[in-house]
Amino acid sequence: xxxxxxxxxxxxxxKNNQDRMGYCFTRDALLMVVADGMGGHVQGDMAAQIAIxxxxxxxxxxxxxxxxSAQRFLEESFxxxxxxxxxxxxxxxxxxxxxxxxxACVVQKGTAYWAHAGDSRLYWMRGGSIIGQTRDHSKIQSxxxxxxxxxxxxxxxxxxxxxxxxxxxxxPPTVELSRKMTLKPGDTIFICSDGLWSAVSEQTIxxxxxxNTVMRAVPDLIYLALLQAGAEADNTTxxxxxxxxxxxxxxxxxxSTLMMPVGAVTTTIQASRxxxxxxxxxxxxxxxxxxxxxxxxxxxxxxxxxKLMPRV
Numbered sequence: 001x002x003x004x005x006x007x008x009x010x011x012x013x014x015k016n017n018q019d020r021m022g023y024c025f026t027r028d029a030l031l032m033v034v035a036d037g038m039g040g041h042v043q044g045d046m047a048a049q050i051a052i053x054x055x056x057x058x059x060x061x062x063x064x065x066x067x068x069s070a071q072r073f074l075e076e077s078f079x080x081x082x083x084x085x086x087x088x089x090x091x092x093x094x095x096x097x098x099x100x101x102x103x104a105c106v107v108q109k110g111t112a113y114w115a116h117a118g119d120s121r122l123y124w125m126r127g128g129s130i131i132g133q134t135r136d137h138s139k140i141q142s143x144x145x146x147x148x149x150x151x152x153x154x155x156x157x158x159x160x161x162x163x164x165x166x167x168x169x170x171x172p173p174t175v176e177l178s179r180k181m182t183l184k185p186g187d188t189i190f191i192c193s194d195g196l197w198s199a200v201s202e203q204t205i206x207x208x209x210x211x212n213t214v215m216r217a218v219p220d221l222i223y224l225a226l227l228q229a230g231a232e233a234d235n236t237t238x239x240x241x242x243x244x245x246x247x248x249x250x251x252x253x254x255x256s257t258l259m260m261p262v263g264a265v266t267t268t269i270q271a272s273r274x275x276x277x278x279x280x281x282x283x284x285x286x287x288x289x290x291x292x293x294x295x296x297x298x299x300x301x302x303x304x305x306x307k308l309m310p311r312v
Contacts, residue, residue, distance in 0.1 A: 001025070001027075001028065001030065001107070001245075001256070001257045002244040002245060002254050002255065002256045002257075002258075003030065003107075003241050003242060003243050003244050003254055003255055004213060004214050004215070004241065004242045004244065004254040004255065005023060005030075005032075005214060005239075005240070005241045005242075005254075005255065006213075006214040006215045006218045006219075006239070006240055007021050007022070007023065007218070007237075007238070007239040007240075007268070008218050008219055008222055008237070008238060008239075009021055009222075009235065009236065009237035009238075010222055010226060010235070010236045010237075011235055012195060012226055012229065012233030012234050012235050012236050013229070013230070013231050013232050013233045013234075014233075014234065014235055016045060017045070017235045018036065018037030018038075018039065018044040018045040018048055018100075018235055019034070019035070019036050019037070019048060019193045019195070019235040019236075019237040020033075020034070020035045020037070020045070020048040020049050020051070020052045020237075021033065021034045021035075021052070021237050021239050021268075022052050022056055022239075022267070022268045022269035023239065023241075023267070023268055023269070024056055024059050024060055024063075024265055024266065024267035024268075024269055025255075025257060025265070025266055025267075026063045026064070026065035026066070026257070026260065026262075026263075026264065026265055026266075027065040027257045027258075027260040027261070027262060027264065028063075028065040028066045028108055028109070028257070029059075029063045029065060029066045029067060029070075029106065029107070029108035030106065030107040030108070030241070031055070031056065031059040031063070031104065031105070031106050032104065032105045032107075032189065032191055032239050032241060033051070033052045033055050033056065033102065033103070033104040033105075033191075033239075033269070034102070034103050034104075034120050034191045034192060034193055034237055034238075034239055035047075035048035035049075035051040035052050035100045035101065035102040035103075035120065035167075036048060036100060036101045036102075036118070036119075036120050036193040036194060036195070036235070036237070037049075037098065037099070037100045038098075038099040038100055038101065038118075038163065038166060038168075041096060041097075041098055041099045041168070042094050042095065042096060042098055043094070043098040044098055044099060044100060046088065046098050047085050047097075047098035047099050047100035047167065047168045048100040048102075050081060050084050050085050050088060050098075050100075051078075051081040051085070051100050051102050051167055052102075052269055053269060053270055054077060054080050054081040054084050055077040055078070055080075055081055055102075055104055055269075056267060056269030056270070057269075058073065058076075058077045058080060059073070059077070059106075059265075060265045060267065063108075063265070064262070064263065065260075065262050065263070066108045066109065067106060067108060070106040070108060070111075070113040071113050071115075071177050073106065074104055074106060074113065074114070074115035074175065074177060075115065075175045075177060077104075078102065078104075078115060078117060078167065078173060078175045079172060079173070079175065081102070081167050082167045082168060082169075082172060082173055085097055085098055085099075085100070085167055085168040086168065089168075097168040097169070097170070098168050099166045099167065099168035099169060100118075100166060100167050100168060101116075101117060101118025101119055101120040101137075101163060101166050101167075101193075101194075102116065102117055102118065102120055102166075102167055103115070103116040103118075103120040103121060103122050103134060103191045104116070104191075105122060105189055105191060105241075107183065107189070107241070107243070110182060110183055110243075110245065111180050111181060111182050111183060112124070112178075112181045112183055112189060113177070113178055113179075113180060113181070114134070114177075114178045114181075114189075114191075115175050115176060115177045115178070116134045116137075116175075116176055117137060117165050117166055117167055117173040117174065117175055117176070118136070118137050118138075118163050118165055118166045118167075119136040119137060119138050119163055119194045120191065120192070120193050120194065121133060121134050121136070121191065121192055121194070121197050122134045122189065122190070122191045123188075123189075123190045123191075123192075123202075123205060124181065124187065124188075124189055125187065125188045125189075125190065125205075125206065125209055126184065126186065126187045126188075127186070128206060128210050129206065130202060130205075130206060132178070132181065134176070134178075135176070137163060137164055137165035137166075137174070137176070138162060138163050138164065183243045183245075184243070184245075185243060185244055185245040186242065186243070186244075187242070187243045188209050188214065188240055188241065188242045188243070189240065189241050189243070190205065190209070190218075190238065190239070190240040191238070191239050191240075192221075192236075192237060192238040192239070193234070193235060193236065193237040193238075194234065195225065195229070195233065195234030195235045195236040195237065196221060196222065196225045196236045196237065196238050198229075198234070199224075199225035199226070199228045199229040199233070199234075199236070200221060200224050200225050200228060204221070204224060205221060208220050208221045208224075209240070213242070214240040214241065214242050217240060218238045218239070218240050221238055222236050222237075222238055242254075
């Protein structure tokens with residue numbers, strides 16, 4: 001596989017950042033996840049942390065080097081994360097369970113599959129257009145579908161923050177799954193929290209990626225979202241991947257997995273299971289500088305491996 005990938009998260013005007021993000025890849029499969037801990041409930045940041053760690057740990061265990069069924073993996077991993085969140089609540093005697101929305105995407109064999117619960121979103125872009133996206137599990141989206149509200153109200157309606165599907169809720173979440181999507185070189189998958197998409201228009205998202213790399217587009221979008229939202233800006237997180245298809249030996253752009261051994265995994269997600277920090281206080285995510293350093297090291301290592309490969 002060859003692809004370009006970039007992730008970034010900013011705290012905005014909030015006291016702490018309850019968003020979490022990360023990706024993992026093997027030689028033949030890639031996982032991307034964004035989780036947005038829900039305010040108004042205890043320890044939303046911990047729910048988001050548990051979600052990405054559980055999903056990431058499952059991927060690292062099961063992608064050898066591909067998943068047998070990406071759709072089954074996504075559904076079962078979301079439900080595993082939901083149970084882990086409730087386990088954490090019971091162990092720590094919390095008055096209620098922490099909650100989080102989540103969106104995740106798996107890419108393998110040139111195809112993409114995604115799943116979500118809540119209003120964290122995925123956009124699939126090709127040729128300057130959005131050709132696919134998730135549908136929010138929110139009251140305002142339900143009202144739009146019933147003809148009780150206009151699509152233009154999604155960002156301003158007083159009911160816009162009411163979510164009816166998430167991980168950590170009293171009842172098991174509904175995991176909405178995409179069908180199999182075939183990627184073409186140049187396609188971009190962009191996943192983000194509502195702090196980003198609620199502050200910028202879809203046209204702004206399209207324009208940000210038009211002719212720009214993901215390393216440029218994601219920080220630009222986060223900057224615009226924070227600028228638009230002002231002092232009350234929500235946590236703002238985006239993770240984007242541009243698919244470049246099969247490996248080309250003369251192309252040193254992006255990330256190539258051609259030389260990765262079977263069984264090797266590269267990740268920005270901690271591999272430990274959430275149960276390993278039972279009773280612990282919520283942990284802070286890596287700083288922006290630490291994330292940047294880790295990503296740079298990943299790219300440098302893989303590119304070095306590519307240069308050592310004999311030409312044929």
